[in-house]
Amino acid sequence: MEVASLFFEDCEKLINNMARALEQQQGVDFKQVDASVHQLKGSSSSIGATKFKNICIDFRRSCEAQNREGCLRCLQQVTHEYSVLKNKLQTLFRLEQQILAAGGTIPVVE
Numbered sequence: 001m002e003v004a005s006l007f008f009e010d011c012e013k014l015i016n017n018m019a020r021a022l023e024q025q026q027g028v029d030f031k032q033v034d035a036s037v038h039q040l041k042g043s044s045s046s047i048g049a050t051k052f053k054n055i056c057i058d059f060r061r062s063c064e065a066q067n068r069e070g071c072l073r074c075l076q077q078v079t080h081e082y083s084v085l086k087n088k089l090q091t092l093f094r095l096e097q098q099i100l101a102a103g104g105t106i107p108v109v110e
Contacts, residue, residue: 007043034063052081
């Protein structure tokens with residue numbers, strides 16, 4: 001749960017930073033955007049968010065090509081997938097809390 005919380009905190013900051021950087025009509029710092037995307041890609045891999053990671057791979061390609069429109073499209077996809085992932089994990093955590101509150105146990109996966 002702690003890892004997921006950190007993931008979402010970092011994600012929000014990185015997404016906001018990338019959005020601000022890409023708002024610039026000219027002079028977008030693609031290296032800065034790419035560094036943020038690289039961090040998102042690594043974080044998403046660590047929690048098993050494959051679809052999120054794959055969007056980041058496309059996003060990095062757009063950064064490398066300095067394709068602002070492609071980056072904006074990928075940012076939109078990342079933002080959407082972030083919301084989907086956050087909702088799914090919040091539901092999972094709520095279910096775990098309900099199970100524990102009812103006296104059940106959650107198996108630990110190693």
